[in-house]
Amino acid sequence: MAFDVKEHFLVPRHSLLDSDSVEQIISELGIDKSKLPKIPKGDPAIKEFKPKKGDIVKINRYSPTAGKTTYYRIVD
């Protein structure tokens, strides 16, 4: 059985945004898509979603300063 990185405690929860919320998020941030931080298509944490280029991944992270944070990365 292959090791599932998503089970590891250091890997935060990744989820794929649907197209409606992508638009919403982008307009909320008011930022050009190309300036977003990138995530490779083949990243083990999102591989199973079969992401396409331009999709946005939402990451719920633990943060030592702010407790819980959300981070968005664009599939490259």
Added chain:
Amino acid sequence: MKKIHSIDFRVLDPKTIRKMSAIEIKTPDTYDKDGYPMDGGLMDPHLGVINPGLRCKTCGQKMKDCPGHFGSIEFVRPVLHPEFSKKLELIMQSTCQECGRLNLPDDKLKMYESKLEKGDLEVPTKIVRKAKTAKECEHCKAPKEKILLDKPTNFFLGKERIYPTEIREWIEKIPEMDLKLLGYDLEITKPEWFITSVLPVPPITVRPSITLESGVKSEDDLTHKLVDIIRVNLRLNDNIDAGAPQLIIEDLWDLLQYHVTTYYNNNTAGVPPAKHRSGRALRTLVQRLKGKKGRFRHNLTGKRVNFAARSTVSPDSFISINEIGIPQDIANDLTLPEPITEATIDAIKKKIKETDEIQYVARPNGQRRKITDETRDLILEEIEPGFKIERSLQNGDIVLFNRQPSLHRLSMMAHKVRIMDGKTLRINPVVCKPYNADFDGDEMNIHVPQTEEGKSEAQELMYVQNNVISPRYGAPVVVLEEDGVSGVYILTLDSTEFSKDEAMKYFYEMGIKELPKPDKGKNYSGKLIFSQMLPDDLNLEYTSNTCKVLKKTGVCTSACKGDKCPYGAYVKIKDGVLETGVIDSSSLGEAKGILIDTLARQYSSDVIEKFYNMVNRVVSDLLTKKGMTAGLDEYEMSDKIKKASESSIENALKEGTKLVKKYENKTLDIIPGKTLQESFEIGMMRLSAETKEEIEKMIMSEKVQKVLGKNPELNTTVMILSGSRGSSTNLMNIAGFWGQASVREGRPKRGFKNRLITLNEKDDVGLITGGFINQNFMDGMKGKEYFYHSMGGRQGEVDTGVSTKVSGYLYRRLANSLKDLFVETDRTVRTASKNLVQYSYGEDGIFPMKSIKGKSMNVKKSIEKDL
């Protein structure tokens, strides 16, 4: 402005060299006997103009506009470019001299071709490795001899020398596809260009000649080298024309090769460097670019600036923390521009007339003139509003002050100028911490902002009093150190009192106008004097560092009695009056100074500046009067302690033997997760640590009485209690005993077989033989113990050496990688190219400089305040 999209590097081909050549250089001479440049010589005016006024013969422009033009030298016989000989070797090793094909069968070549198309970058190396071993050509079956490169430029085919002409014929034969497999794209680089038959001659601007004061012209090193090349080239030509023997021609050819090699790189391995007449090695092309003094590191990455000065720093606690003492010599040299207006013109005219403060006058069109005795009267008549002057630095100007390495913002802060006698830069010792400066010879830099924007930006953002709180961890960095803390501690001790005369002097130093009433009969207490430095509405309550030390050393074991603390270790400030407690490092120190923190946060930044001014003045006087010293008698312990220490060591030795016995019988309790031996080692370490702690507490409790009682002894203990320097462990090492020497968190074990040092018996794992030291620095150690101590000392020495080096470089790399990040107006963190890094600064959006130790607010304190 145009943007550079990309740059690629390729080898200059002969066609381009000839095309860009303005003139072919044929004469080795530079100037004729009248001092004019020779036509066709290395200083030919076609190569560019260096005299103002003259026009360039190639482009017709004046000196300012002419960029300089390349010339060329045609070689009679080609020579190798020395930096490419390694490439040529690889090509020749893997190809056939007869047909020029790669020494690999066709099917293999096909295979590599498809691999190359897939983007395998390893193909050329793989091919060379395979093709090198062939004994004969796979295509024309010609036998293959081994190619040897005698570095840097001599090739041998078998035992025969092979010359550049033959090499070029060989290389030219290689078909395009085979070269592609070797990694060459013929559109970009043809390997035959590695053999030069024409050499570009750089413009005169690249190698200007210098006219010395005596009128003698001195040529640049490159020109010298080019002269050599042309001369040998001519001689070679003459000899070939005259039909000289082959041997002579070959010798000259090699000489030409030598000169070309050293022209490119005068440090080529295996080639003696070309020397100047004086014996100095010439600085040729590679030397110009390479290394610390090369074009990149010296001129491009390391640019020098104007309006800057540098000198040694020394302390002066009588200037403000915002001030910087500047020597008159420096102030005279640095200038600041100032516009002349209707309002200032009379004062400026007077200054020009009477002083040398104003050095230049600039017209509105930017034309500048220096004020000298000759020009003074003329300038005085000429100036009017709209002109600008450049005046020397004056008291009160804003300058930037910096110490390398500039690791954080506080390494560069703005100060106010104060011109002083002497030749060093003076700073208040309180600002040492942010700069990480000391006065053992440190040098620091000044920069003078020239514009109004620059000046006000510096004063608002970089002024010392606005940077007391560190932007890194949200607590004070501009703090008193060492003697400063000890001084305030002595001042605020319960026993400190001053007569009216003494107190008045301090009130005067502080600039107090309303005199307080004496609180100790006719005398003034130190606390009262200190209270005068505090703002009237300050209210604080906290425990001092003394309290922590007392708790740690076991002197105070009872529950906290608050402001009724019998040791006076509970600080209570009410309405700006220090009621109880001593002021020590937990009030003043770096990163924990509660008092400084409150002063810097709750009040305008002038308050902290005034506070430091007063503290510095009072403390320096107090310390000279009261004295703070370390005498030998301080470390002479009472009989009680001596006896206790002896018996507890004896006890420890007994316990140690018991442990050893248990270990040998294997009846020792094993710590979970550890082996028997590890448990034993831990047990021994713990035993000696406990023994040491017991005596340490005893010594401290005796010492504390001498400071906290009446007529205190002002010595090392003051430093320990106030937290200004040193710890009870240090005192213990001097006056008690050292205890266990440790190497890498354990007892030292590496030495001889089964024992630490040869003074011990083999296989003895006891306390003493394991590195326990029962002597101290005062009495001195026994021989054995000295060696134990050295083992631990060595590790300490190595650790500081390694960790400062490693962590310094680590921090530098970190700081460099983060320095371009900034917070956008939408509060996201971006890189220089606006790529997003964080959606909110630090994920919580808190600016650490305005934070309270990293948190946005102190909840507990806020609640207390409201209650």
